Amino acid sequence: MPDATLPTVEDAVALGLTGEEYAEVVAKLGRPPGQVELAMFSLMWSEHCAYKHSKKLLRTLPTEGAAVFMGPGENAGAVRVSGGLVCAFKVESHNHPSAVEPFQGAATGVGGILRDIFALGARPVAILDSLRFGEPDSSRTRYLLDRAVAGIGHYGNSIGVPTIGGELYFEGPYETNCLVNAMALGLAEPGRMIKSAAVGVGNALVLFGASTGRDGIGGASVLASAEFGSDDADKRPSVQVGDPFAEKKLLECSLELLERGLLASLQDLGAAGLTSAASEMASKGEVGLEIDVDAVPLREADMEPFETMVSESQERMLCVCEPSRVAEVLSVCEKWEVHGTAIGTVIPERVMRILQGGSTVGEMPVEALVDECPLYDLAPSKPVGPLYPAPPAVLSGDAGLRATLLALLGSPNLASRLPLFEQYDCIVQSRTVRRPGQADAAVLQLPDGSALAASIDCNGRRVACDPYVGTVEAALECAANLACVGAEPLGATNNLNFGNPERPEVAWQLTEAVRGLGDACRALDAPIVGGNVSLYNETRPPVDGPSSPASEGGPIYPTPVVGMVGALPSAAGAGRLGFLRAGDAIALAGWNVTPSLEGSELAKLRGDELPDGLPGYDLAHEVRALGVLREAVRAGALSSAHDIAEGGLLVAIAECCLAGGLGADMHAIPADVELLMVFGERKGGFVLSGSLAALAALDVPLDVFGTVGGDALRVGVEGREAVSWTLDELAHAHAALGPLFA
Amino acid sequence: MRFGVVQFPGTCDDRDAVLACERVDGAEAVLLWHGERSLDGIDAVVVPGGFSYGDYLRVGAIARFSPMMESVIAFASAGGSVLGICNGFQVLCEAGLLPGALLPNVGLRFVCRQVAVEVVNADTRFTRACAPGQVLSIPVKHTTGRYYAPEVELESMQAHGQIVLRYAPDGNPNGSSNDIAGVMNAGQNVMGLMPHPEHAVDELTGSVDGLTLFASMALGAPARA
Numbered sequence: 001m002p003d004a005t006l007p008t009v010e011d012a013v014a015l016g017l018t019g020e021e022y023a024e025v026v027a028k029l030g031r032p033p034g035q036v037e038l039a040m041f042s043l044m045w046s047e048h049c050a051y052k053h054s055k056k057l058l059r060t061l062p063t064e065g066a067a068v069f070m071g072p073g074e075n076a077g078a079v080r081v082s083g084g085l086v087c088a089f090k091v092e093s094h095n096h097p098s099a100v101e102p103f104q105g106a107a108t109g110v111g112g113i114l115r116d117i118f119a120l121g122a123r124p125v126a127i128l129d130s131l132r133f134g135e136p137d138s139s140r141t142r143y144l145l146d147r148a149v150a151g152i153g154h155y156g157n158s159i160g161v162p163t164i165g166g167e168l169y170f171e172g173p174y175e176t177n178c179l180v181n182a183m184a185l186g187l188a189e190p191g192r193m194i195k196s197a198a199v200g201v202g203n204a205l206v207l208f209g210a211s212t213g214r215d216g217i218g219g220a221s222v223l224a225s226a227e228f229g230s231d232d233a234d235k236r237p238s239v240q241v242g243d244p245f246a247e248k249k250l251l252e253c254s255l256e257l258l259e260r261g262l263l264a265s266l267q268d269l270g271a272a273g274l275t276s277a278a279s280e281m282a283s284k285g286e287v288g289l290e291i292d293v294d295a296v297p298l299r300e301a302d303m304e305p306f307e308t309m310v311s312e313s314q315e316r317m318l319c320v321c322e323p324s325r326v327a328e329v330l331s332v333c334e335k336w337e338v339h340g341t342a343i344g345t346v347i348p349e350r351v352m353r354i355l356q357g358g359s360t361v362g363e364m365p366v367e368a369l370v371d372e373c374p375l376y377d378l379a380p381s382k383p384v385g386p387l388y389p390a391p392p393a394v395l396s397g398d399a400g401l402r403a404t405l406l407a408l409l410g411s412p413n414l415a416s417r418l419p420l421f422e423q424y425d426c427i428v429q430s431r432t433v434r435r436p437g438q439a440d441a442a443v444l445q446l447p448d449g450s451a452l453a454a455s456i457d458c459n460g461r462r463v464a465c466d467p468y469v470g471t472v473e474a475a476l477e478c479a480a481n482l483a484c485v486g487a488e489p490l491g492a493t494n495n496l497n498f499g500n501p502e503r504p505e506v507a508w509q510l511t512e513a514v515r516g517l518g519d520a521c522r523a524l525d526a527p528i529v530g531g532n533v534s535l536y537n538e539t540r541p542p543v544d545g546p547s548s549p550a551s552e553g554g555p556i557y558p559t560p561v562v563g564m565v566g567a568l569p570s571a572a573g574a575g576r577l578g579f580l581r582a583g584d585a586i587a588l589a590g591w592n593v594t595p596s597l598e599g600s601e602l603a604k605l606r607g608d609e610l611p612d613g614l615p616g617y618d619l620a621h622e623v624r625a626l627g628v629l630r631e632a633v634r635a636g637a638l639s640s641a642h643d644i645a646e647g648g649l650l651v652a653i654a655e656c657c658l659a660g661g662l663g664a665d666m667h668a669i670p671a672d673v674e675l676l677m678v679f680g681e682r683k684g685g686f687v688l689s690g691s692l693a694a695l696a697a698l699d700v701p702l703d704v705f706g707t708v709g710g711d712a713l714r715v716g717v718e719g720r721e722a723v724s725w726t727l728d729e730l731a732h733a734h735a736a737l738g739p740l741f742a
Numbered sequence: 743m744r745f746g747v748v749q750f751p752g753t754c755d756d757r758d759a760v761l762a763c764e765r766v767d768g769a770e771a772v773l774l775w776h777g778e779r780s781l782d783g784i785d786a787v788v789v790p791g792g793f794s795y796g797d798y799l800r801v802g803a804i805a806r807f808s809p810m811m812e813s814v815i816a817f818a819s820a821g822g823s824v825l826g827i828c829n830g831f832q833v834l835c836e837a838g839l840l841p842g843a844l845l846p847n848v849g850l851r852f853v854c855r856q857v858a859v860e861v862v863n864a865d866t867r868f869t870r871a872c873a874p875g876q877v878l879s880i881p882v883k884h885t886t887g888r889y890y891a892p893e894v895e896l897e898s899m900q901a902h903g904q905i906v907l908r909y910a911p912d913g914n915p916n917g918s919s920n921d922i923a924g925v926m927n928a929g930q931n932v933m934g935l936m937p938h939p940e941h942a943v944d945e946l947t948g949s950v951d952g953l954t955l956f957a958s959m960a961l962g963a964p965a966r967a
Contacts, residue, residue: 153852157883158793160754245752245796337751423852425883427941427948430758435948445946571946741851 007038015042021374028368036354036362039306040369043272044279047535050373053501054533057378057514065527067490067567073284074195075116075268076186077529079490081567083448086190088122091130091183091456091495091563093534097239098151098180102144106151106180107242108314113184114161115268118251119317121193121258122186125429126444127156128456129166129182130495130561134175135392136412141170142740144178149741151242152182153423158244159251162432163424164442167457170412173388173556174460177537181495183456183563185444192258196267197284198320198346203264205278205289205344206326208333209250209316212274213299215240217310246315246338253336254317260332262325269316275309277318278344279352283370291344292355305354305361320346380511381504386609387554388464393607401650401674401715401723406733408601408647408679409654415736416658423741433571437659438578440484440643445571453487453566453574459646460497460557465599466614467509471516471560473614476622476683478564479524480643483626484686485575486633487566489526494562496533499555509558510535517560523619524626526564573636578660580639582709584689586656586664588649590625592701594673595680601646602679615682622684625700629686637694639708644685650678650715652687653706654730657713663727666706668716678715743963745771745956746784748814748830750805754792755827755940762940763788765953766960776808785963786823787814789830791883791938801844801886802832811837823867823959824932828884831924831934839932840925841899842891847884848917854883856948858910859923859937863903866926868933871958878907878951880937882915887936889918889925896920902928907935 012022015038025041026032033041043049051058063071069086070078076090094109110127117124129152134141156163161184198205257263265285269277274291282289293308303311321329326342333340347353352369354362395407408414421436433451434443441453457477463470479489494517499506521528537556568574579586597603598611632638640660644652657664669677688695689708696702714724745763749756756773763771772782776794781787794805805811811833818824818839826834834840847853856879864874872878891899896919899905907924914921916936924935939952 150851157852158752158754158796160792243796245793245798248754248793249751422854425754425852425854427854427881427883427938428754428758430761430941430944430947433946 006032007035012038012042015039016046017042021045024374028372029364034362036306036309037364039310040275040362040364043275043310044369045373049272049276051533052373053376053378053535054496055375057511060514061518061528062522063527063529065491065525068527068529069190070529072530075119077491077493078120079529079565081446081452081490082450083446085446086188086193087185087452087565088117088120088188089183089185089493089563089565090116090530091181091493091561092116092532093179093181093495093497095177095179095497095534095537098148099176099178101239102147103151104239104241106148107155108240109180109182110152110155111242111244111247111314112270113182114159114247115270117184117186118254119196119266119268120186120188122188123255124161124184124186125431126185126442126454127161127163127182128442128454128563129163130456130458131166131168132174132179132460132559133170135170135172136740138175141175145740148180149420149423155242155244157425159248160428162426162428164426164432164444165436165454165456168417168420169460171461171557172391173539176539177556179497179537179559181497181561183493185454185565194258194263194266196265196281198281198287198289199264199285200320200322201287201346201348202323203320203346204323204326204342205291205346206319206321206329206340207296207316207343208253208338208340210243210246210313211297211299211339212308212311213313214303214307214311215313217307217312240312240314242314249336249338250315250317253333253338256332257319257329262329263319263321265320267318269318271312273309273311279366279369281318282352282366286350288347288349288351288353288366289344290347290353290355294357295341295343297339297341305356309354378501378507378511379504380508382508383505387505388610390607390609391604395605397606401717404602404675404679405650405654405725407605408651409730410733410736411601411605413601414647414651416734419737419741433574434485434576439574439576440481441487443485443571443574449571451568451571451574453482453485453568454563455481456561456563458559458561460559461604461610462599462614463513463560464557465610467512467558468516469614469616471513472520472617473683474560474562475517475520475524477645478562479526479626480683482564482566483630484577484633484641484643486568486573486630488630489524489564489566491529492521492526492562492564494528494531494560497537497556497559497561498535499538501535503555506555513558513560517562520619523623569634573634575633575638575641577640577642577656579656579662579664579689579708580660582662584639584708585692585695585704586706586708587688587695587702587704589629589686589688589698589700589702591682591685592621593682595648595682597676597680600648600679600681617683625684628698628700632698638688638690640689642687644687646681648679648681649685654713656687656689657727658731658734661727662708663710663712664706664708665710666715668718671718671720674717743769743960744784745769745786745788746774746781747771747788747790748776748810749773750776750794750808752793752796753790755790755938759788759790759827759940762943762952763956765943766956769960774810776810779809779813781813781817786959787817789824789826789833790940791828791830794829794833802829802836805833806837815839818932821931825868825959826934827938827940828936831936832886834932834934840927840934841895842889842925844886845888845890846886847888852885853915854881855915856881857915857937858913860908860910862908863906866906866930868955868958869906870961871954877910879949880939880942880952881948882937884936887916889922891919899925904928906933
């Protein structure tokens with residue numbers, strides 16, 4: 001080893017390892033690590049790469065099912081779809097980078113998840129986003145939202161992958177720790193797909209794409225695996241800069257390399273750069289890799305070997321090919337104006353050997369680096385008191401039906417998302433059969449006339465009320481969205497966004513959420529084929545500025561985002577949410593229990609405390625109702641289908657009116673349960689419209705209670721005058737987010 | 743009828759344009775790689791949408807210098823039909839094949855929206871399958887789509903029937919002068935438009951109104967497929 005001065009345990013701690021972990025590294029190497037080795041261990045043993053607080057929990061999730069083509073472990077999971085194709089999909093977070101630099105953080109989040117998809121040999125065909133911010137009356141929230149949306153659009157629009165859906169919530173606990181999760185779907189012919197395991201001793205390792213610079217150094221350990229301090233601005237150099245044009249070329253180049261059958265394995269470079277990409281390839285292939293940092297094309301000539309190994313420069317891929325094919329690989333790179341360079345070799349010894357020219361600057365056993373990071377047991381403990389302050393009250397408790405509906409429709413969590421979605425290209429690639437706002441799930445047609453549907457969801461406040469039930473609800477919501485377009489789940493992906501898992505109450509949230517996710521996905525037959533974990537999401541007290549409910553700091557709302565992909569036999573038969581025909585009957589289907597205002601959007605507007613616990617579900621009942629609805633949509637029996645979510649029944653009806661441009665006349669509701677009935681929340685309810693006969697034929701709890709038509713929504717209340725809203729009035733309230741993007 | 747669809751690095755709507763062209767009876771479509779010069783025996787050129795060369799410089803400013811664009815310019819100068827869509831429109835303006843320029847939208851944001859577009863001139867090789875005044879439902883999706891030309895130029899274009907498409911009243915998504923959505927050159931063989939007709943060729947994905955533009959281009963051309 002050439003290192004004159006070896007790094008110390010203090011250096012290791014500064015890089016994010018604990019003293020014990022450093023001692024473990026020393027034990028595994030049989031000597032203190034050199035600079036390159038310590039840098040690589042600190043990344044591979046970070047929470048982000050090693051899942052050291054979540055791995056044991058994740059093992060409890062269901063991962064197998066009839067449609068599963070590729071389960072967790074690769075860059076993304078994949079399921080079989082109609083027509084002999086495979087759909088690869090995954091959700092990933094870019095929370096901390098987005099909180100530091102929202103435009104580039106969100107943009108590179110999209111870039112990163114797209115690389116995961118085409119690293120498998122699938123062409124990315126869709127993006128969905130899941131975003132969380134503080135309340136929009138904060139200028140910081142408005143800045144983060146505006147720039148994150150612009151960043152997502154910049155990357156997705158420019159690379160030619162449609163953004164077909166997503167969700168957005170505003171809640172105080174995300175004020176200083178926003179969440180930006182991006183999900184991508186890709187399509188592939190199974191024969192063209194490739195794995196990341198490095199194979200073939202003597203084969204060449206080729207790095208292609210952007211050159212390597214000092215951007216994003218230490219991103220995984222610095223940003224993704226620790227709580228924020230007050231020096232976030234100083235961390236801006238840790239955020240990578242995205243170049244969608246470079247990635248577009250990289251995407252086409254990668255797919256052409258695979259089409260020509262030139263590669264033995266392919267891997268993208270994401271968090272922890274070359275270190276993670278190469279050592280994961282070596283680990284999966286049960287081989288070793290020798291890499292010469294001097295061969296890596298650099299943006300700055302004087303980069304240290306450890307910097308080259310840990311750089312998170314974007315838009316790079318790593319492949320293994322036979323030595324005789326290197327020339328052809330490089331010529332395909334040249335065609336796409338992508339820089340390709342052979343930087344190493346597959347070796348039989350199971351070590352990562354890092355060379356600089358002729359001399360070795362690091363050598364580590366692959367297992368130690370990739371598989372032997374210490375795993376930690378959580379110490380979950382249910383909090384004794386409320387973890388989160390009550391949200392600020394913005395609506396008086398005695399507001400009546402009329403004012404309440406308008407307040408809900410205009411509230412940040414329920415207002416129309418169109419002002420965001422219009423900033424994304426949702427139609428490129430010519431598959432989009434249902435655009436955002438047209439149906440509960442996005443629908444993409446496939447070449448054989450069938451279709452895929454996708455949805456992403458999680459209401460963090462509900463999960464904060466009850467981590468188990470709230471997470472069950474997130475999965476049910478996705479499945480309900482799929483059922484409303486006629487789709488059946490094929491598989492799911494998840495992104496666990498939580499606070500510091502070393503806190504017992506966060507560990508409890510995480511444990512309960514994973515239990516809920518497992519139970520729900522097993523019941524729904526939606527195996528989890530891939531996902532991501534983002535821990536240490538903690539809101540901190542603002543340095544200055546007004547005091548807010550979040551000002552005491554603490555964990556974000558636990559946010560286990562669920563993404564689900566489903567299939568339907570005919571794209572032409574995809575359901576829609578808007579009322580379609582005047583004269584159609586309207587029914588409430590599915591609910592066999594009364595909804596509750598506890599934990600609802602109305603409770604939030606009123607400033608109610610979060611309840612400790614939510615009512616549970618009979619999952620067998622829910623799954624049966626979803627099946628009935630799905631079959632009715634597929635049979636073309638319904639004019640519209642929309643699931644009742646945040647805001648409850650009347651908000652759902654108003655959304656059906658607005659999406660279809662048609663009013664509705666609702667029968668009388670009993671005055672004593674008025675607000676509870678129409679604004680209470682509970683999964684499992686649907687607003688359907690269609691002929692009376694078609695509705696009556698549905699084998700679910702059903703209540704026909706209105707008629708489509710006119711240009712107003714009118715609700716009768718027993719013993720009182722009916723309440724009504726014109727469509728214009730509803731639309732005006734619903735457009736409340738527009739000014740945020742003016 | 744054989745369409746050629748130009749493919750630059752950064753082009754996004756190339757495959758969509760090929761699919762749209764192939765929906766026309768008797769038509770086929772081939773991709774034309776930016777680095778090549780051969781037009782491959784095509785009867786008409788489509789310069790599709792996207793972000794050619796990343797559009798990090800002024801939109802379309804680099805693409806116009808590609809070898810394939812030299813061939814397209816020669817093809818247009820000889821009277822060949824060239825249709826530029828979105829980024830393609832921007833490239834054709836940069837290449838001097840069309841008058842005017844595209845500026846950033848008044849809202850300074852990307853806007854993706856289904857819009858109503860009125861056929862102002864149905865007596866062109868790009869719109870002859872349309873009825874005069876027909877309103878087409880076609881999506882737009884762009885950040886730099888505000889058509890601009892000096893007043894004198896606009897008057898001349900108006901007088902010579904070069905304004906082919908307009909956004910319907912109150913439906914201008916980008917602040918274009920005179921609600922202009924699509925224009926032709928004086929020779930009437932080159933057209934550019936910001937809306938994406940290739941994304942309006944299938945009832946399932948929203949509309950078939952864009953197909954009339956490709957069908958118009960094919961009218962009178964030799965059948966091949």
